[in-house]
Amino acid sequence: MGLRALVYAALGGAALIAIATVVSVLGPMLALDLYSPPVAAWWTVFTAIAVQGVPFLLLGTVVSAAIGAFVPERVFTRLLPRREALAVPVAGAAGVVLPGCECASVPVAGSLMRRGVAPAAALAFLLSAPAINPVVLVATSVAFPGQPQMVLGRLVASLATAVVMGWLWARFGKEEWLRPPQRNTAHGPGGGPRAFVSGLQHDFLHAGGFLVVGAAAAATFDIVVPGSVLEVFTGSVWLSVLLLAVLAVVLCVCSEADAFVAASLSGFSPTARLAFMVVGPMVDLKLIALQTGTFGRSFALRFSSATWLVAVASSVLVGWWLL
DSSP, X not given: OHHHHHHHHHHHHHHHHHHHHHHHHHHHHHHHHTTOHXXXXXXXXXXXXXXXXXXXXXXHHHHHHHHHHHSOTXXXXXXXXXXXXXXXHHHHHHTTTSOOOHHHHHHHHHHHHHTTOOHHHHHHHHHHHHHHSHHHHHHHHHHSTTOHHHHHHHHHHHHHHHHHHHHHHHHHOOGGXXXXXXXXXXXXXXXXXXXXXXXXXXXXHHHHHHHHHHHHHHHHHHHHSOHHHHHHHHTOHHHHHHHHHXXXXXXXXXXXXXXXXXXXXXXXXXXXXXXXXXXXXTSOHHHHHHHHHHHOHHHHHHHHHHHHHHHHHHHHHHHHHHO
């Protein structure tokens, strides 16, 4: 079953790449035949983002599904210190070696809480796993060739946001804000090959759809928005950061591919694009919906709002330091 799922996933990824490649060739030709150079430019930007992002999206969902299906939950409880203040940075750092997509991070955090992990530590892992895992960092290095400071900036700002939010919850969080998580998860109950297949299918199809939407939105934004309008934002460091931070919430691009979308927004400052990559995996519309369904609306509104503010502040500070 596991081998079959890998074969299906590989074939699906290859098919997506092939389709995107064909479209990238035929799209501009068709656009030129219609005497519409802007449409040809749109196809070029769209397919560049999609073709670059699909392989990392596929790899990320395979790794995430494998961890969700085959890594016992007790591993987390045994590795985390008992003191909450120490468990938070350890759980946040675990995201570097334990990849997970945004879709899986919420049910995994709920599962950790049910197993006795402190909510602050589980929430730190929820934020860090989709943002700083190896697949995301490698994808960022490919999207920004010759710019290792962008990869380091994403790692530092994202980890800092996860840890600070964990500590803030440990200090100010209230039990009545957090509804006890239910057994329902996106990947279904249990583990083993069946859970791996279910998780892989869900993550790849779900995240792949958001990648296509994100690539189309970024291409449209790049072509449709007049340069005079962008100058209003790109001319101000603060406005450009806030614009891309809000755009990250709306676009809902998968973390394995958002670096390619950020790289396409070349008119914005490096700090603004860093904010886009830091905010997106932690606060977007689909994550707010998932958190509402798992932990309750009261938690989701408070936690998402605070996370957005901390993520923007971390991006600005790290961007000022490194970029």
